[in-house]
Amino acid sequence: MDGRHLPVRRIAGLLLLALGPVLVLGVLFVLPVSGMVAQGFWVDGRFAPGEVLDVLARPRVHRIAWFTLWSSSVATLVAVVVGLPVAHALHRLRLPGRSVLRAAVLVPFVLPTVVVGVAFRTLLGEGGPLGFLGLDGTPVAIISGLVFFNVALVVRAVGTAWESLDPRPGEAAAALGATPLQVLRTVTLPALRPAIVGAASVVFLFCATAFGIVLTLGGVRYGTVETEIYLLTTTVFDLRAAAALSVLQIVVVVALLAVSARLRQVPDPTAQRVVALPRSVRRSDWPVLSATALVLVAVALPLVSLVAGSFETSGGWGLDNYRALTTSGDNRALLVPVTAALATSLRTAVDATWMSLLVGLLVAALVTRRSHSVAERRVRSVLDGFFMLPLGVSAVTLGFGFLITLDQPPLDLRDSPLLVPMAQALVALPLVVRTLAPVLGAIDDRQRQAAASLGASPARTLLTVDLPVVWKPMLAASGFAFAVSLGEFGATSFLARDDTPTLPVVIYRLIGNPGELNYGMALAASVVLAATTACVMLAVERLRVPSLGAL
Amino acid sequence: MLELRDVSVRYGATLAVDDVSLDLPAGQVLAVLGPSGCGKSTLLRAVAGLEPLSHGTIRADGRDLAGVPTHRRGFALMFQDGQLFAHLTVARNVAYALRLRRTPASRTAARVRELLELVGLTGYDDRLPATLSGGERQRVALARALAVEPRLLLLDEPLSALDATLRERLAGDLREILGLARTTALLVTHDHEEAFALADRLAVMRDGRVVQSGAIDEVWRAPVDEDTALFLGYARVLRGDAARRVLASGGLPGADAVAVRRSAMVVDPAGTLAARVESARVTPDQVRLVVVVDGIGRLDAVAPLGSRVAPGDPVRLRIDVTRLAGLPIVAGP
Numbered sequence: 112m113d114g115r116h117l118p119v120r121r122i123a124g125l126l127l128l129a130l131g132p133v134l135v136l137g138v139l140f141v142l143p144v145s146g147m148v149a150q151g152f153w154v155d156g157r158f159a160p161g162e163v164l165d166v167l168a169r170p171r172v173h174r175i176a177w178f179t180l181w182s183s184s185v186a187t188l189v190a191v192v193v194g195l196p197v198a199h200a201l202h203r204l205r206l207p208g209r210s211v212l213r214a215a216v217l218v219p220f221v222l223p224t225v226v227v228g229v230a231f232r233t234l235l236g237e238g239g240p241l242g243f244l245g246l247d248g249t250p251v252a253i254i255s256g257l258v259f260f261n262v263a264l265v266v267r268a269v270g271t272a273w274e275s276l277d278p279r280p281g282e283a284a285a286a287l288g289a290t291p292l293q294v295l296r297t298v299t300l301p302a303l304r305p306a307i308v309g310a311a312s313v314v315f316l317f318c319a320t321a322f323g324i325v326l327t328l329g330g331v332r333y334g335t336v337e338t339e340i341y342l343l344t345t346t347v348f349d350l351r352a353a354a355a356l357s358v359l360q361i362v363v364v365v366a367l368l369a370v371s372a373r374l375r376q377v378p379d380p381t382a383q384r385v386v387a388l389p390r391s392v393r394r395s396d397w398p399v400l401s402a403t404a405l406v407l408v409a410v411a412l413p414l415v416s417l418v419a420g421s422f423e424t425s426g427g428w429g430l431d432n433y434r435a436l437t438t439s440g441d442n443r444a445l446l447v448p449v450t451a452a453l454a455t456s457l458r459t460a461v462d463a464t465w466m467s468l469l470v471g472l473l474v475a476a477l478v479t480r481r482s483h484s485v486a487e488r489r490v491r492s493v494l495d496g497f498f499m500l501p502l503g504v505s506a507v508t509l510g511f512g513f514l515i516t517l518d519q520p521p522l523d524l525r526d527s528p529l530l531v532p533m534a535q536a537l538v539a540l541p542l543v544v545r546t547l548a549p550v551l552g553a554i555d556d557r558q559r560q561a562a563a564s565l566g567a568s569p570a571r572t573l574l575t576v577d578l579p580v581v582w583k584p585m586l587a588a589s590g591f592a593f594a595v596s597l598g599e600f601g602a603t604s605f606l607a608r609d610d611t612p613t614l615p616v617v618i619y620r621l622i623g624n625p626g627e628l629n630y631g632m633a634l635a636a637s638v639v640l641a642a643t644t645a646c647v648m649l650a651v652e653r654l655r656v657p658s659l660g661a662l
Numbered sequence: 663m664l665e666l667r668d669v670s671v672r673y674g675a676t677l678a679v680d681d682v683s684l685d686l687p688a689g690q691v692l693a694v695l696g697p698s699g700c701g702k703s704t705l706l707r708a709v710a711g712l713e714p715l716s717h718g719t720i721r722a723d724g725r726d727l728a729g730v731p732t733h734r735r736g737f738a739l740m741f742q743d744g745q746l747f748a749h750l751t752v753a754r755n756v757a758y759a760l761r762l763r764r765t766p767a768s769r770t771a772a773r774v775r776e777l778l779e780l781v782g783l784t785g786y787d788d789r790l791p792a793t794l795s796g797g798e799r800q801r802v803a804l805a806r807a808l809a810v811e812p813r814l815l816l817l818d819e820p821l822s823a824l825d826a827t828l829r830e831r832l833a834g835d836l837r838e839i840l841g842l843a844r845t846t847a848l849l850v851t852h853d854h855e856e857a858f859a860l861a862d863r864l865a866v867m868r869d870g871r872v873v874q875s876g877a878i879d880e881v882w883r884a885p886v887d888e889d890t891a892l893f894l895g896y897a898r899v900l901r902g903d904a905a906r907r908v909l910a911s912g913g914l915p916g917a918d919a920v921a922v923r924r925s926a927m928v929v930d931p932a933g934t935l936a937a938r939v940e941s942a943r944v945t946p947d948q949v950r951l952v953v954v955v956d957g958i959g960r961l962d963a964v965a966p967l968g969s970r971v972a973p974g975d976p977v978r979l980r981i982d983v984t985r986l987a988g989l990p991i992v993a994g995p
Contacts, residue, residue, distance in 0.1 A: 277745070279741050279745045280745045280746070280747055280748075282707075282710070282712055282732070282739060282745075283739050283740070283741060283745045283806075284747070285711075285712075285731075285732040286710050286732055286733070286737055286739035286816070287733075287739075287758055287759035287762065287806070287807070287809075287810065288733050288734075288736070288759050288762050288810065289758075290733050291733075293733075293762060297747070297758070301749040302748070304749075
């Protein structure tokens, strides 16, 4: 065989394998999003980029873009500052009940955004335990909601890196006379910098594209680019302005993704890691421990007040709100009972899970196989970046894009029951890939070569080398995808049909409708949804997959 | 300078260090030698203040170190693989402790230059640790540890991560540098060559306990039991009749057991023992044989390079008495 043709053949084979996932992402992601974007650039069939600039020059757009920017920045900063001590305490110290605490911290991240919004309103709203602060509907409330939601990401990403950090350089520094604070500043934080910056960029991304939280907490006064796109498409019907904002968002997000991909090039902390034994707690750990306790209390508060609120009825405490879940609410607020919506949610989540797992597994395998040439490595890294795109592009844009592009043959999916699962699978896809890829990447290729040299066929190699390592992360990734799908609101709010809404959609509709029972039902439904996702997450956490949630 | 009295360190239910007492006079190098898992690294970490003692005291210059945190002990710690700060250049690594003490920049620069010259890495200032070889990294780690003239240098298998040639060369350099600076050092290692290359004194550790300690040649000449002898590099231990016959042939007083180095039996026509060659292997220095001696059994022996010995040949063996050590007690049957 001619050696020079080998790389070309390998790349061709690679691209052939990638064809399936690329096609899926092309049709279900690129097409809808570019359809949405095209709305802004093509006016009456001609190319008119000036219109986009006009929209971007509007003062309201400036205000909203500025609010998005600063609220996300502040939320990111707070999440990082608050997350660091928790990451240290939960990943470096031998605390009693460590694994339960870790799972508890992860719960907010998989809570449906609508639930987070509702929980904060029960806490901060009139009559809530912290209502006297008058924070309801202020930027502080929005930022708290964003921090609450994202702190888990920081704890996860930084904690995982911290856990695998060799303690010996720090010990060497201490022996050279560095105080614990100096060790932190000169040795530990520099070593963690890639993980911290990586986590911060992902958190910023999530904050800047947050939808459910801002929509439920911001009211009419405060909006971000994401909620503005929603308002423009569903209420004002100004598609061009919505498209212009989508373009703005995509540009910013792609730039950010590129930056964070660069930062990830530093060796992945979860690959081939050595976990340092957690050390026992010392008296000098009290600042970290008290900070952690504070964070845990702050994370628990909204949830406790949500649960308490759900048991509150006009005549004292009771289960009335839960009993009402079999009805469709006061004044026919809903078309179907809440329990039916729960069933729809579960069905949808099952579909979304197998879809994202199937595609995610293929993608993870594609991007982690060892490259034999520079060109091949480039192709793989481009593919890697491509499949991360759904992480940053707003779910609202995606949902609306689905509506306007997948509505005619040959791709008329509007009435397909798989439309919503497909959108949700796309949202979950990057998380699935990020959970699986580090695990697959950490398998030493020589193990496969050893198996092959002992006479194992490729399929047999897969079975004996890859599968034993990957089945747990696969289970974890499917649980994660399931939880994400259960809570997905941005895309679903566009795509779910009125007669088959999912639970988050129903909750949002209930809090938008007047009536005490409707509000109570919204709280009860939120508790049910939160409990379901939390159970899934706790089960997943028991699998102890290190890359889970570390994006 | 360093005094350990009845030191114990407990990890949960296991006693990693069990009632260890050691003395290290100023200016000397003490090697703690033991197989992996014997507790020697834990002992080193306890001296550094990284592990709490469950019992006993550690004193430095007469002062009890209980409650003194690592960074106030004035020691320096050098790990097996250097543990350089990957984000700092070589010069910044070496200057780390000086900068902590806010030494003026000009003095820091001069000291860094001096230290890099001492370890033979002049001009490496701006390199990052990732671009250095293993041996260079260890040299930088040594320069970093010596920067503030620690009253005690703690070395955790400083040469074990290096390949054989490099290890030998760096051992020589290390010995010279430690001697020049009159540094007091505590070294832990599982490699007796490393211990012999660097230390003045030796403590042999097993299962958390120090089984023998003393000046290095004393320990080497008179190992306290069979396991110690084998760990110190003796090839075989003979017991009973075999031991007595070997000792008698060498004109030594009898003992129940004797530890024999490979080079204790030398092929010599005038030798006192008759043997038959079982196998022969040429090494750069000598021919190594396995022989069967009448009434003793299988033994190792050496012959000068160029000797023509082949399996099956009868040979006579001379005993080099400096390469035997009678053992006071018999371990096992």
